[in-house]
Amino acid sequence: MSQAAIEMIGVNKWFDTFHVLKNIDLKVGSGEKVVICGPSGSGKSTVVRCINKLEKHQEGIIRLGGVELTNDPKSVEAIRSEVGMVFQQFNLFPHLSVLENLTLGPIKARGLSRKDAEERARHYLERVRIPDQADKRPAQLSGGQQQRVAIARSLCMEPKVLLFDEPTSALDPEMISEVLDVMVSLAEDGMTMVVVTHEMGFARKVADKMVFMDAGEIVEQGPPEHFFTKPKSERCRTFLSQILQH
Amino acid sequence: MKRTVFMLLPLLVLAGCSSSSTWGWYVIDPRSETGWINVKFLLSGMGDTILISVIAAVISIALGLLVALPGLSTKRGWRIVNRVYVELVRSIPLLPMLFWVFYGLPIIFRSMGINVPIDPFWGAIITLALSDSAFTAEIYRAGIQSIAKGQSEAAQTVGLNYFQTMRYVILPQAIRRILPPLANQFIYIVKMSAFASVIGMQELTRRANELVVTEYRPLEIYTLLVLEYLVLVLIISAGVRWLERRMGADERQ
Numbered sequence: 001m002s003q004a005a006i007e008m009i010g011v012n013k014w015f016d017t018f019h020v021l022k023n024i025d026l027k028v029g030s031g032e033k034v035v036i037c038g039p040s041g042s043g044k045s046t047v048v049r050c051i052n053k054l055e056k057h058q059e060g061i062i063r064l065g066g067v068e069l070t071n072d073p074k075s076v077e078a079i080r081s082e083v084g085m086v087f088q089q090f091n092l093f094p095h096l097s098v099l100e101n102l103t104l105g106p107i108k109a110r111g112l113s114r115k116d117a118e119e120r121a122r123h124y125l126e127r128v129r130i131p132d133q134a135d136k137r138p139a140q141l142s143g144g145q146q147q148r149v150a151i152a153r154s155l156c157m158e159p160k161v162l163l164f165d166e167p168t169s170a171l172d173p174e175m176i177s178e179v180l181d182v183m184v185s186l187a188e189d190g191m192t193m194v195v196v197t198h199e200m201g202f203a204r205k206v207a208d209k210m211v212f213m214d215a216g217e218i219v220e221q222g223p224p225e226h227f228f229t230k231p232k233s234e235r236c237r238t239f240l241s242q243i244l245q246h
Numbered sequence: 247m248k249r250t251v252f253m254l255l256p257l258l259v260l261a262g263c264s265s266s267s268t269w270g271w272y273v274i275d276p277r278s279e280t281g282w283i284n285v286k287f288l289l290s291g292m293g294d295t296i297l298i299s300v301i302a303a304v305i306s307i308a309l310g311l312l313v314a315l316p317g318l319s320t321k322r323g324w325r326i327v328n329r330v331y332v333e334l335v336r337s338i339p340l341l342p343m344l345f346w347v348f349y350g351l352p353i354i355f356r357s358m359g360i361n362v363p364i365d366p367f368w369g370a371i372i373t374l375a376l377s378d379s380a381f382t383a384e385i386y387r388a389g390i391q392s393i394a395k396g397q398s399e400a401a402q403t404v405g406l407n408y409f410q411t412m413r414y415v416i417l418p419q420a421i422r423r424i425l426p427p428l429a430n431q432f433i434y435i436v437k438m439s440a441f442a443s444v445i446g447m448q449e450l451t452r453r454a455n456e457l458v459v460t461e462y463r464p465l466e467i468y469t470l471l472v473l474e475y476l477v478l479v480l481i482i483s484a485g486v487r488w489l490e491r492r493m494g495a496d497e498r499q
């Protein structure tokens with residue numbers, strides 16, 4: 001493996017006086033799938049949001065493809081073109097059609113022609129298995145379909161890394177698997193993925209590395225075989241026993 | 247419609263009372279020659295009142311957005327700029343501001359070597375636009391803030407910069423919260439445009455004043471003046487209500 005896709009070294013972050021991330025060290029190799037789990041408020045979203053600069057970290061180094069993130073707008077622009085993000089609440093643009101949701105970034109930020117952008121959009125709609133909804137508004141789709149559109153929207157930017165922040169938590173149970181299926185197939189295609197989720201079935205299937213966070217720290221990380229069978233820390237064991245009960 | 251009739255009622259009563267010999271509607275009676283000339287003189291101020299108001303509103307709509315944006319920044323310094331502007335402009339009464347713009351501003355310009363005289367027309371427009379912009383800025387700010395943060399985050403993650411995010415994602419959604427109150431603000435401008443009369447702008451109010459001086463019939467002439475504004479404002483508020491219904495319908499869809 002060449003250089004890491006994402007590298008976090010000694011990252012600290014505070015919200016005012018609240019120390020939300022404590023000495024985060026995390027390495028994601030190119031093509032690797034990392035699943036982050038942990039109790040509510042442990043800082044999972046914040047880690048992911050620091051990687052694409054939706055949040056600023058105050059200490060430490062974050063590198064993407066070997067290039068360090070700084071606050072200079074050029075660097076932020078560079079990240080945005082390499083890192084896609086899928087949100088818990090989908091965050092589709094409600095005033096635009098599905099197709100327009102997918103083409104907005106490529107046209108306005110990348111300067112693609114409308115024709116090329118639409119071609120690309122239709123390709124990725126097919127990829128997430130909703131080729132026939134292009135002209136609908138997001139509100140006319142089910143939650144599962146909306147989240148798949150959101151995934152397609154990220155893919156249209158052709159990122160090197162995809163971040164997922166609890167992509168199935170806002171979904172009705174019967175729609176979770178259609179979204180996970182798409183994510184599994186992305187994983188099989190070699191996409192580098194960082195996924196915050198409590199779907200342990202998915203984690204077992206695709207994760208190269210499991211990360212457990214608690215109170216702003218990475219308490220434990222390692223390959224899923226070890227992680228699920230013999231977690232080292234008590235906190236991790238308790239957490240796993242709680243969520244695996246369901 | 248009913249409401250309109252009720253509002254006109256007191257004026258009609260006044261008109262009724264005035265049939266006695268001490269009241270003289272002849273001064274604006276369109277059937278007599280001088281009456282018709284007077285009415286035409288008064289009504290022809292409508293053009294300037296509307297023109298001043300429309301131009302001031304257009305400027306205020308642009309300026310308001312410009313003032314609102316720093317108010318939405320995450321940086322404290324920018325938010326302070328917004329607060330100072332809004333609070334300052336909002337607390338200055340219109341008439342002193344008009345005097346300052348009309349008599350004071352040209353002196354500042356001259357001292358900077360810029361020779362732009364400010365005539366009553368532009369003096370009125372600048373003042374109205376300035377004064378109104380504090381309100382339009384707040385309307386924009388509230389409208390934009392009503393759009394969830396996730397929208398601008400999603401826009402950023404697909405590579406849009408700040409202005410593209412505003413232009414293609416935030417404003418198109420905020421517009422239905424912004425447009426009706428903005429249109430409402432237009433009523434404020436139309437009413438406040440009466441102050442332009444003080445610096446010599448021959449709009450509706452100025453013309454009424456001038457005619458009162460020569461004819462000495464204040465009741466009749468000012469009654470017509472009030473009616474002129476009333477009609478203008480009623481037309482605009484009908485427009486606002488239509489807009490609100492349309493925007494509301496859009497939202498439900």
Ligand SMILES: Nc1ncnc2c1ncn2[C@@H]1O[C@H](COP(=O)(O)OP(=O)(O)OP(=O)(O)O)[C@@H](O)[C@H]1O
Nearest residue numbers: 015016018020038039040041042043044045046047
């Ligand atoms: N903008 C913010 N300002 C202040 N505190 C924040 C902010 N965002 C998050 N926090 C706090 O930081 C902590 C970590 O938040 P984060 O959203 O990263 O947790 P999480 O692990 O994703 O939790 P969840 O499972 O509930 O999504 C929480 O205690 C949260 O209240």
Ligand SMILES: [Mg+2]
Nearest residue numbers: 044045046166
């Ligand atoms: Mg979270």
